Amino acid sequence: MPKLDATKLSALKNLLKKNNLDGIVISDYTDMKYVLGEIFLPGEAVLLAHKKGIYVTSRSLYAATVKAAYPQIKIEACDSHRELKITETAKKLGLKKISFDKNKEIYVAGAAYAAAGFEPSEGLMESLRTSKTKSELLTMRKATEIALATFTHIQKFLKPGVTEKQIAAEMDNFMKSKGASGVSFDTMVSFGAASANPHYSTGDAKLKKNTVILFDYGCIYKGYCSDMTRTIWFGGKPSAEFKKVYSVVKGAYDAVVKNAKEGMLGEQIDSIARNYIKEAGYGQYFTHGLGHGIGMNIHEEAYVNPENGKKKIMRNYCFSVEPGVYLTGKFGVRYEDCYYMTPKGINLISKAK
Amino acid sequence: MKHTDEKLKNFQALLKKNGIDAFAVTDVVSINLLTDFYFAGQGDSFLLVTPRKAYCFTKPLYLIDLKHKTPYLNLIDSLNPADVAAKASELKAKNKCFDSFAIDYLSGKLFFNAGFKEKGGFLAASREVKTATEIKKMRKACGISFAAYEEFKKNLKTGMSETAAAKMLEGIMERMGGQGLAFDTIVCFGENSANPHHVPCERKLKNNEPVLIDYGCKFEGYCSDITRTFWHGAKPSSRFNKIFDIVKGSHDFAFKRVKNPVAATEVDAACKQYMEDCQSGISKYFIHGLGHGLGTQIHEAPFISARSKDILKKGNVFSIEPGLYFEGEFGVRYEDTVLLDDKGAKILTK
Numbered sequence: 251m252p253k254l255d256a257t258k259l260s261a262l263k264n265l266l267k268k269n270n271l272d273g274i275v276i277s278d279y280t281d282m283k284y285v286l287g288e289i290f291l292p293g294e295a296v297l298l299a300h301k302k303g304i305y306v307t308s309r310s311l312y313a314a315t316v317k318a319a320y321p322q323i324k325i326e327a328c329d330s331h332r333e334l335k336i337t338e339t340a341k342k343l344g345l346k347k348i349s350f351d352k353n354k355e356i357y358v359a360g361a362a363y364a365a366a367g368f369e370p371s372e373g374l375m376e377s378l379r380t381s382k383t384k385s386e387l388l389t390m391r392k393a394t395e396i397a398l399a400t401f402t403h404i405q406k407f408l409k410p411g412v413t414e415k416q417i418a419a420e421m422d423n424f425m426k427s428k429g430a431s432g433v434s435f436d437t438m439v440s441f442g443a444a445s446a447n448p449h450y451s452t453g454d455a456k457l458k459k460n461t462v463i464l465f466d467y468g469c470i471y472k473g474y475c476s477d478m479t480r481t482i483w484f485g486g487k488p489s490a491e492f493k494k495v496y497s498v499v500k501g502a503y504d505a506v507v508k509n510a511k512e513g514m515l516g517e518q519i520d521s522i523a524r525n526y527i528k529e530a531g532y533g534q535y536f537t538h539g540l541g542h543g544i545g546m547n548i549h550e551e552a553y554v555n556p557e558n559g560k561k562k563i564m565r566n567y568c569f570s571v572e573p574g575v576y577l578t579g580k581f582g583v584r585y586e587d588c589y590y591m592t593p594k595g596i597n598l599i600s601k602a603k
Numbered sequence: 604m605k606h607t608d609e610k611l612k613n614f615q616a617l618l619k620k621n622g623i624d625a626f627a628v629t630d631v632v633s634i635n636l637l638t639d640f641y642f643a644g645q646g647d648s649f650l651l652v653t654p655r656k657a658y659c660f661t662k663p664l665y666l667i668d669l670k671h672k673t674p675y676l677n678l679i680d681s682l683n684p685a686d687v688a689a690k691a692s693e694l695k696a697k698n699k700c701f702d703s704f705a706i707d708y709l710s711g712k713l714f715f716n717a718g719f720k721e722k723g724g725f726l727a728a729s730r731e732v733k734t735a736t737e738i739k740k741m742r743k744a745c746g747i748s749f750a751a752y753e754e755f756k757k758n759l760k761t762g763m764s765e766t767a768a769a770k771m772l773e774g775i776m777e778r779m780g781g782q783g784l785a786f787d788t789i790v791c792f793g794e795n796s797a798n799p800h801h802v803p804c805e806r807k808l809k810n811n812e813p814v815l816i817d818y819g820c821k822f823e824g825y826c827s828d829i830t831r832t833f834w835h836g837a838k839p840s841s842r843f844n845k846i847f848d849i850v851k852g853s854h855d856f857a858f859k860r861v862k863n864p865v866a867a868t869e870v871d872a873a874c875k876q877y878m879e880d881c882q883s884g885i886s887k888y889f890i891h892g893l894g895h896g897l898g899t900q901i902h903e904a905p906f907i908s909a910r911s912k913d914i915l916k917k918g919n920v921f922s923i924e925p926g927l928y929f930e931g932e933f934g935v936r937y938e939d940t941v942l943l944d945d946k947g948a949k950i951l952t953k
Binding site: 289 | 641643644662663664665667668701703704705706707708709710711712715721723770773774777783784786787799800802890891902908910930
């Protein structure tokens with residue numbers, strides 16, 4: 251049975267206080283999971299967290315589960331248009347300033363909240379979730395350790411003739427056998443020229459000698475994600491061009507590890523890698539951002555890229571560092587691990603203490 | 604896998620039928636379905652569909668792949684919803700719409716202010732009728748799930764935990780060709796079967812007690828859903844047998860009521876009536892809806908319950924899953940995934 255996490259609840263109360271709010275509407279799947287643990291399927295409940303407690307309205311099916319798990323929470327069954335229950339309850343409780351997330355609420359719900367005088371906001375729940383608690387970091391460490399062990403495990407499977415899908419399936423099974431509940435996204439295994447497509451879907455290509463293999467994968471452990479990428483040369487001697495590109499990508503990665511500091515904007519951290527690759531002459535081939543935040547979601551706040559990296563990266567923010575260089579028609583190289591920010595710079599999540 | 608514009612064409616025909624000149628789509632489930640392309644997350648792309656064309660707004664990362672795989676899309680390198688609205692104006696679309704149930708408030712407001720009309724539920728409704736290709740994929744996903752049941756039963760051992768049994772079941776589906784799970788596998792032993800949304804835990808299986816499994820896999824993106832309850836051990840209690848017979852009987856009775864077309868409430872009522880006819884007052888222990896549509900999502904329209912306004916019709920794929928739950932004691936649920944076509948209802952999980 252899930253338990254109410256006291257650390258998270260007091261953080262939620264502080265959030266209300268800090269933003270001068272009487273309440274906040276929570277309906278996003280991950281946000282609900284963060285507060286109450288894994289109970290509801292997406293779109294089957296709405297929470298109203300307020301100064302005195304939490305009100306829940308959900309599909310009737312869940313009423314018994316919630317009552318048993320959280321006797322202190324008031325729950326009402328409602329099978330459609332839960333936003334009306336929420337506005338009603340807010341009125342009954344005399345809550346004045348209530349916020350809803352304008353990016354997460356669907357239009358009909360948001361329009362009902364706006365009509366009831368609730369205020370649109372954005373990213374309030376993310377601001378809670380982005381900085382991880384110690385126990386969250388340790389859970390993410392475990393998820394990462396499983397992924398790391400998988401890379402070691404898969405080496406003996408790499409034989410000529412094996413397909414991308416077979417390798418991916420073996421990796422997925424191994425992660426589950428080590429305690430993962432599933433993969434954090436579809437495991438990507440790409441051979442040869444396919445590795446030059448950063449958005450490749452694992453296919454039926456057969457492994458040949460003297461080629462590049464790129465692995466991008468991760469798992470979910472107790473609700474938290476891991477994510478890592480490795481690129482290797484299979485069989486024979488790596489080509490000079492591969493060696494060159496690999497050293498550029500790894501050099502960019504190392505430069506980020508050395509120079510990323512607390513308080514930098516996401517885009518500033520991105521530019522450490524981007525400048526390094528540019529100076530090496532491969533600037534135009536680094537076609538995506540340096541990384542994304544990671545936690546309960548595989549992609550979340552703490553983006554370190556030029557498009558949405560306008561926020562400061564603060565203590566215990568977790569994000570991927572994944573520079574890459576892609577030579578269309580030839581091969582691509584990406585190297586990725588996930589890090590968390592500390593006052594002394596970034597640390598590997600796999601070494602979180 | 605070859606990418607097709609089959610779904611897109613169906614949707615365009617639907618737009619034409621409803622006199623809609625342009626439809627803005629922003630939710631990733633609808634976009635992936637209409638484009639037959641896999642965008643990894645919400646916000647990775649937008650669509651503007653007209654009765655004749657489809658404009659896909661996305662980021663450079665996806666463009667390389669899209670160019671090759673989806674020649675039926677007009678690609679635009681932008682992720683600004685304002686550009687979607689501007690395109691609709693440029694096309695001089697008069698009747699412009701968006702789905703107010705399937706769009707975030709901020710983007711919805713932008714479209715609303717740009718003269719788009721609210722069409723709540725239009726996208727969900729457009730998914731209700733499956734194409735022949737979709738049915739083929741669902742048949743395959745359902746076949747795998749069904750076959751996994753016997754294999755699971757054979758390998759289930761006293762002393763095994765619910766989590767271990769769930770992993771075993773997932774492994775069987777994967778070996779049989781399943782491509783991932785339709786939802787988190789539910790395995791309940793003994794009294795845990797009385798909770799329809801139980802999450803597998805370390806509870807170990809004892810001899811002579813009920814086992815409930817509710818699970819499904821995906822095949823090429825499409826879901827299957829099946830539930831079986833059985834007695835582990837040689838001597839089912841007479842109470843278990845009695846409840847099982849009521850549930851199974853109500854499932855079969857409801858299935859027979861499915862025809863093209865029929866009100867969902869009629870099927871739900873028939874199921875409850877059957878239960879009541881077996882034992883007066885027992886249907887109050889049936890604490891959830893009778894069934895739900897499924898497709899690329901595990902829950903979608905049509906919904907079968909006492910409150911549903913949906914009409915079941917040709918091309919719908921949905922679950923029929925009556926159950927009876929006795930807290931602290933045990934529960935029984937029996938579920939198949941069913942296709943309704945012009946000849947009537949067919950069970951896919953077989």
